[in-house]
Amino acid sequence: MPRPSNTDARREQIVLGLQRVMAERGYEKATVSAIAQAAGLTPGLVHYHFKNKQEILLELLARLGRVWRARAATVDEGAPRERLEKLINAWLARDRSADPGAVACWVALGAEALRQPQVRAPYDEVVREALARLEEGVELVLEAEARPTGECRAIAAGLMAAMQGYLQLGVANPDSIPRGSAARTVIAMAHGALDAQVTQPEGRSR
Amino acid sequence: MPRPSNTDARREQIVLGLQRVMAERGYEKATVSAIAQAAGLTPGLVHYHFKNKQEILLELLARLGRVWRARAATVDEGAPRERLEKLINAWLARDRSADPGAVACWVALGAEALRQPQVRAPYDEVVREALARLEEGVELVLEAEARPTGECRAIAAGLMAAMQGYLQLGVANPDSIPRGSAARTVIAMAHGALDAQVTQPEGRSR
Amino acid sequence: MPRPSNTDARREQIVLGLQRVMAERGYEKATVSAIAQAAGLTPGLVHYHFKNKQEILLELLARLGRVWRARAATVDEGAPRERLEKLINAWLARDRSADPGAVACWVALGAEALRQPQVRAPYDEVVREALARLEEGVELVLEAEARPTGECRAIAAGLMAAMQGYLQLGVANPDSIPRGSAARTVIAMAHGALDAQVTQPEGRSR
Amino acid sequence: MPRPSNTDARREQIVLGLQRVMAERGYEKATVSAIAQAAGLTPGLVHYHFKNKQEILLELLARLGRVWRARAATVDEGAPRERLEKLINAWLARDRSADPGAVACWVALGAEALRQPQVRAPYDEVVREALARLEEGVELVLEAEARPTGECRAIAAGLMAAMQGYLQLGVANPDSIPRGSAARTVIAMAHGALDAQVTQPEGRSR
DNA sequence: GATGAATGAGCGTTCATTCAT
DNA sequence: AATGAATGAACGCTCATTCAT
Incomplete structure (x- = not known):
């Protein structure tokens, strides 16, 4: 019994x-x-x-991964640029389910992933997946608009960097970010980077 | 003697x-x-x-602050957009004096600043200063091009976020960033965000 | 379970x-x-x-305080002079429960109380309580014998000093005290000081 | 040179x-x-x-010993009881040369002597010398007054204890001692103990 | 499943003492 | 004589982890 x-x-x-x-x-x-x-x-x-403390950390990481994944999964329709915007919103929206703590935790996890290989692997996995979705979104836009897609990995990385940076800045220096501007600004930057992708004989693609 | x-x-x-x-x-x-x-x-x-371990950390922070400041100080001429580009390069250039360790340290310091108030203050000071220079650079561009300047703080924060995010991503997932694309992509995003600042009756300023 | x-x-x-x-x-x-x-x-x-080492010291001090208090509590009957004698015996009797260590500890605690405020407070409390009981005992005698009570605080302090001094001397230079003379001598000195309290026109009360 | x-x-x-x-x-x-x-x-x-820290302590102890000795040396005339009073005053007078620090130091030295044999020896030496002078003073009184001298060592020890106790009490709980009462009270107790030395068939010598 | 006593390795820090200059 | 850099042995304390109950 x-x-x-x-x-x-x-x-x-x-x-x-x-x-x-x-x-x-x-x-x-x-x-x-x-x-x-x-x-x-x-x-x-x-x-x-x-078994030990690290195992709790790994489970927390898996949990946060699931949350991000679930959010991203809701983005699956609409025009290409609109989808990309939604993807960005999915990372940066502070309004929803996100405990304030979850974001702070994610940032701290980023630091921890640097040191502990066993944490790094699954953390990287989440980042890679997010990057892949971003790249896919970027590529979709570029193809739909008949633009060159050579920079789509770089642009995805730039968006990822901006989003991660916003999370960190939001935790560390919240006052430095005009209220509500995070997602809006990343979206603006995204459009700018996409618009810059034009076929040019002399080929300068910034 | x-x-x-x-x-x-x-x-x-x-x-x-x-x-x-x-x-x-x-x-x-x-x-x-x-x-x-x-x-x-x-x-x-x-x-x-x-005196204690924290004091070493504070001195290291001061040192890194001096390095960033020195780099930024070299940026003081050229056309407005060009100056902004140089500012971004000053943060992201991996080529120069930067020990590889210095960047990793800066990222780790960001995590530490979250917990230790005595570290946070000088860390914030460096970030605030960088933000101020970025904002100034952005404003200069917008004014020179007769664009509305209302978003200049938001844009500066976005660039700061992107740069910090790139540093972290570069330390944590270097493979995810196409070689040499970091500064170039932030610059592209900057131009895009700047170009989006137009006076419009219907007023959508992304 | x-x-x-x-x-x-x-x-x-x-x-x-x-x-x-x-x-x-x-x-x-x-x-x-x-x-x-x-x-x-x-x-x-x-x-x-x-929690820390000092907390052990505080508990030891509390313990010793309880011991002295318990001893003093047994003194509550008899003629006034007799009660005072018993009070003195309660502090100085080496025969009973007193570990030899407890006395040495009490002396060491006195030194420690000088430096650590958190030790000083409860140590002083014990001393003050002992002083109060002595003073009460002295006053009782003086009143019962219709003597002036103006010196009763001074006499109590003198007895306290003598007792503390005996404890220290006993730990540091035991050979200097004729065996068994401590309590007896303090009692003799007490009687002497009490007898000196007489109403005199010219008022010199040593 | x-x-x-x-x-x-x-x-x-x-x-x-x-x-x-x-x-x-x-x-x-x-x-x-x-x-x-x-x-x-x-x-x-x-x-x-x-050579080391302890040697400084030993020299300090020697110094304090010399000070007490010098004070006691001034007491060498007058009637027997008066001489004893002067001896007591020599230890307890707070007015003169005594740094306030010297007394606190003497008390701390007493605690240290308990632990360090090399300190104990010279400390004991000072105490023994003081005791000897007290005993001599007490004996002189008793002989001059044709009283039994059997208790003279015990009385000297009692006075020594009272004086040492006053020093400690004065450092630790100065408020507990009515201002200026220390020497006066010890003197009163001394006279009391001396007066108690009478030849009695039934032999109760308190 | 659950408790909290118990362990042991390791941490930041202090300090008497030594020594090159 | 004098300096202050340098050493190394301890110290109080923390904490992940184990284990008897």
């Missing part, structure tokens, strides 16, 4: 505990005790449900 | 030690021992020259 | 460990390692049960 | 530096740096003039 397993619920609790603590202290200072406390549990129990 | 002071040289050594270690392990894992070892010194000596 | 808590017992163990070590080395040299070893525990565990 | 030696002056400076620092921090926290700073010197120089 074993107790009914509640592992899934507990793991969820713990992951959210890490998210909360990590958002305000970073990963290194998110002690197992603090995570447990934020989750309303005890430290020992954390290690009953997770 | 005292031994001649070598404090300045030692402090420099130690700061560079932190830069090296921090670039590959992050601040938390850059133990004083590791810093000392990287500098070819003993841990005790590190604390002889610095 | 958690493991039953043994915190109280462990804290007791640790406090006694400090008492033992401190009695022979003083507080500064009572390292957490040494305390743990004296208690048969590991250093980590000490910090599991106490 | 060596530099003229200034060792004696320097040692004096350093010892006084220790006295100042020790009075307010205790011996353990009187770092060599702090001592040097208080003396207006550098840490290295301290070790040039003293």
